[in-house]
Amino acid sequence: MALILMDGKEIQIENGATVLSAAYRNGIEIPHYCFHPAMKIVGSCRMCLVEIDGMPKLQTSCSTKIGEALPNRKIDGKYDMVIQTQSEKVKKARKTTLEFLLLNHPLDCPVCDQAGECFLQDYTYEYGSSHSRFIEEKLVRPKEDFGSGIQHDPNRCIMCTRCIRFTREVSGTKELHKIERGNHNKIGIFEDKPLDNPLAGNVTDVCPVGAMLPKDSLHKERVWNYDVAETVCGVCARGCNTNVSYRENQIFRITPRRNMDINDWWMCDRGRYFHHEFETKNRIETPKCRQNSELISVSWEGVFNFVREDFARVRKEQKDNFSVGIVASPFLTNEELFTLSDLAHSLDATVYRFVDTKIGEKQEFPQGFKISDDFSPNSAGLDKIFTNADDVANLKKHSVLFVPSLVAGFEFSDSTVEQMKKAKLVIAIQDEKSAISDFANAILPAQNFYEKTGSIVNEDGWIQRMNPIGQSEKFRYNNWEIFLKLQNLLVGKSAQFSSVSEVFSNVIREKFGLEATFFGLKKEAIQMNGGK
């Protein structure tokens, strides 16, 4: 351990820690651009310079390591290093570095998507100058399309090279390079090799300024208008932590949220842009039931009455042949699966597992970021809650069938659909019209996975919390409530849960053998097999 004095504050820190990390861990901000904890230190932006006693030059805090000094070299007899992050020298260095960075910068914040979350903007307000001494002509270069939906603006670029290092060290694909020299140098690609890798979108997140922007959300909304849901991506079993930025129920962009146990700082482009799959006009917004082979919109009461009456009628007709089938989907949360399992149990139903979701390709990147081959978010939770579900390919003929939503990219096979059609009563809990809607007798509108709250289990057993974009008022019932309601309707009794956190506590205790609160899950994921 070393003892340092930073801005008059005594700090104990382990040998080998950098000045920058010592500062951040002790609530002292040192502005920086090129440093990113996932990448090699290059010390090139010169923004994080600090003054260290005994060193005539200002030092880059990102690269300067703290170590125990020899007894006779200690300052004031006890400090291994004395650092000032706010001295006049440091302030001037910051101010002039920002002045340099802004020389050729277009200062086009009013039309730049990064505005509001731009470190050039923030640091200039905090440490920079309000006027420019530069009267020369600025360097102007055209915007470029780098591929993978990424637009590069060299005029806004500050050459921190985070994006280059990302493609070299994290994605390992090496598409981006520094080209030209001196003031003309810029980020570039080779003509025949555009930015093309499953993690390409992350360069827009590592870029501290507006030089790399996703065309997908370009000029669509200002960042300060966004509401943000901290949630978990549902497109594969990895469960990357994400921030979903939305406004008035429309998702504009999805960005990764740091979680060192699961996704580090990253997410894949499939997860990033998957929300567009839900932007169809096929959304099911009201309950529907089939009368005289026509699907008509009805009220919730209407659909529940319809289900209850038809269910009773079918049971009466079928007598001994009466059987219920339920298809459980790994796109459902633990809470939904738990209330669904209650429903299945009380109806003595046969449970089938949704179509095979392992349709992807397992991918692992140089620093360990993974993409799962399982394109559903909660296979692990489903396996835990339904221990003996059969493959849906083996679907038998049932009198009544409960079918969940299909997600983009998945279809039931023709034979399964044919088998489903044989049921007398098909109750679909769906967010969008699909092949099932063509023959379902009743359709209950469901939430898709950006809209619901609940827990899912990733491929490594991490139990994480999904949070909705704020439109729950649009849905009268949460998916898990629909299953409870159906159970109450058809069997006459059900568990009494008043909130998703109550369901969570129960499912986690009964099916996972853990004690945990849903609120706690917001702060930190828990590991299914012990661990946190």
Place this chain on the structure above:
Amino acid sequence: MTKMLTQFIEQENCHTLDFYLKNGGYNQAKRAILEMSADEIIEIAKQSNLRGRGGAGFPAGMKWSFIPRDIDKPKYLISNADEGEPGTFKDRVLLSKNPHQMFDGMIIAAKAIDCHLAFVYIRGEFKKEAEILENAIAEAKEKNILGKRIFGSDFDFDIVVHRGAGAYICGEETALIESIEGKRGQPRIKPPFPAIEGYLQCPTVVNNVETFAALPPIFENGAQWFVDLGVENSAGTKLFSISGHVKNPGVFEVPMGTPLHDLIYNDEFCGGMKDDIPLKSVIPGGSSSPILTAKEIDGLTMDYDAIQKAGSMLGSGAVIVMNETTDMVQVCYNLARFYAHESCGQCTPCREGTAWLIKILKRFTSGGARQEDIELLLDITDNIGGLVDFSQGSFGKTICPFGEAVSWPVRALVEKFLPEFEKRVQEK
């Protein structure tokens, strides 16, 4: 006057191995390989006080002693022949006229750090010199001076010539290493220093051509002989490449501490100012050293301490002499333009600052300069390279000394020739 590097350069075939061997060549390398220990070699180098001839003047023996001994990694030796500092053309003479003396010295240094593969990083423009080196290596291999088990010992040593692609910054040792590794030539952040993690993350020593070439005479005549050649803190002889407004520009080998006046005015050397127009100023150590006025060079001797005391540096020994007809504003613009062109663009102050400097200086040379631009120029140099204060070290704000290399000369030119800059403001 004693010469130890260039005494034979006027003679025919002086670059051949036969010639070199006839004049006692490779005796010291042989002795180092067969008879001396690494410690003995380093000790002699330290005692000789041989300072790096590339510009920084770091003691060579000390540099070698930083190489860790007890590690598993191979060690590398690099001869820096990327002679790019404007005004410098001394290594070119050694490379073309006396390549074996450099190899001789490299073998001695290789033994000192236990290195078995060395590089000569030669600037791309030196095509002919690179060919001479290749031929010299082939000659040496034939005679078992390079290659496997050299001089019949169990010591393998090979030298590879690597041509650069013309970037000034690749003369900086870490940029040079990056370039040899096949990467974009730009300096690395230090620490770690090359002695710990250099070429391929292995311990590496980079020395200048002239430094290596100085080793065989030192080992032949003894460290004290070398010390006695020069003056205090500046041992031996030094090559000075003198250019500009003199009658006879060229490369001259003289002992450290020789008066600059002699170099410029003696018939033995430059033979006086061209057309006898009086001297105005001198850049004493390559374009990155601050300029000195005629008054400041009065009585100046050419050694590390004296030039530092005068407010500049010996650098690579490139003396650029300017007479009274010289337009110092144009000199300043020209120098700054070189640095703006050669900046690698890695760190902010240098990338942006150098380009800004030339935009302002352009206004001084071709109209549009404002009074406040003078203050601005000085402030920008301060923000890139820090103030010139040799007593307290450098205050540069960049990864490598390039920031200082552009700031110091520009600052010195503006401060020392202020009236010329002010005149341009009035001319507007």
